[in-house]
Amino acid sequence: MKTNNHSSLALLLPLRSGMDLASYMQRFISDFKMCTGLFESQICNRGGGAAVIFSADVNDNGNPYIFEGCDNQLKNLILSPARNKVQEDNAYRRALLVIKQGGFISMGLSSFLYRQQGQEHFSVPSVIYQRNDRKDKRIPIDGDILLRHRDGQSIAGKLRDITPSGISFYADKAFASGEMFLASFEVLSCAITCETIITVAHCKPSLEGGVNRYIIGAQMQLVAAQRKKAEQLYLCRKKAFMKLVSRSSRFINQ
Structure with missing residues (x-):
């Protein structure tokens, strides 16, 4: 099952x-739960999907791939480059x-094994992290609240x-689920100020500390x-983030 849904996947990643x-994983791993291997994650049973692969190079911002599925005999993950490889x-x-894929986002550390018939085989991560794919994508935002x-x-x-x-x-202190606040926040790049009740x-815990x-x-x-x-604020930030994703894609295709 081929897919070109890489832009929507890129929107999910900081x-x-x-x-x-x-x-880098620690920046967003708090939203994921840990699965013990292929059986619990069900990666091999949900068909194909979009993928992004990051190398160990700290300057690598990710390359788009197509997840083709699994080699059930060898227990490998099979992927194909969505664009020219860099x-x-x-x-x-x-x-x-x-x-x-299939309403879920999965991630894990892996390694390239071999190439066969234009497809690349990767090892199964020893630990797979997974969460539901949201209808409304979270968009990174900067500002004070x-x-x-x-x-x-x-x-x-x-x-x-x-x-x-x-x-x-x-925040520098913990809050209990269900606590309510009046929240005020402003995003200067969008010239929008919001005030609302939040629950x-x-x-x-965050690893950033301080x-x-x-x-x-x-x-x-x-x-x-x-x-x-x-909604105006969300669309403003989404537009800005999509421009950033588009610039990254153009760089990848060079």
């Missing part, structure tokens, strides 16, 4: 920004595979990403005017 593979095979002796609790306490944080109905941000959905010790995901409770602003 910029690598010169990180090694382990550090990496040699030996660059993938240690690689991060991200695969989008100010939270006000009903007891009058104010807490500052840093925005992380946004969807039309949800937001995540960094904490989850809180996870004032970014926790990642908080929250649902926004939006009236009509607020929903319009949130």
Whole structure:
């Protein structure tokens, strides 16, 4: 099953920004659950899909691939380059595979094994991380967020990403699921300021430390005017991010 859905997959991935593979994975691994091998992940049973492969080169921002499926006999993952390759095979002796298929996103560390009939065979990651594919893609966002609790306490944080109905941000303290705040945030690049009630959905430790010790995901409770602003902000950031993805794609094709 061929697919060219690489742009939507790229939207899900943060910029690598010169990180090694382990550090890069930590930027978004908190949204994934750990699976123990092929059986639990069901990668071989969901058909083909889009994929992005990152080499160990810290300047490699990922190359688009087509996930063809599995060699069930040899227990290999089979992929084909979606465009002209810019990496040699030996660059993938240690690689991060991200695969989008059947309503799921899967990722894991792998290595190139061999090429056969134009297809590339990769080892099965010893640990596979997986999550559901969201209808509304999270878009990275920069800016400050100010939270006000009903007891009058104010807490500052840093925005992380946004969807039309949800937001995540960094904070230096943990929040309990169900806590409610009045949130105000401004994104200067879009010239949009939003103020809305948010309800904490989850809180996870962040490896960044400092004032970014926790990642908080929250649902926004939006009236009509607020929903319009949130959608404008989401579309503004999505447009900017798609331009960045397009520039990266042009660079890959050079």
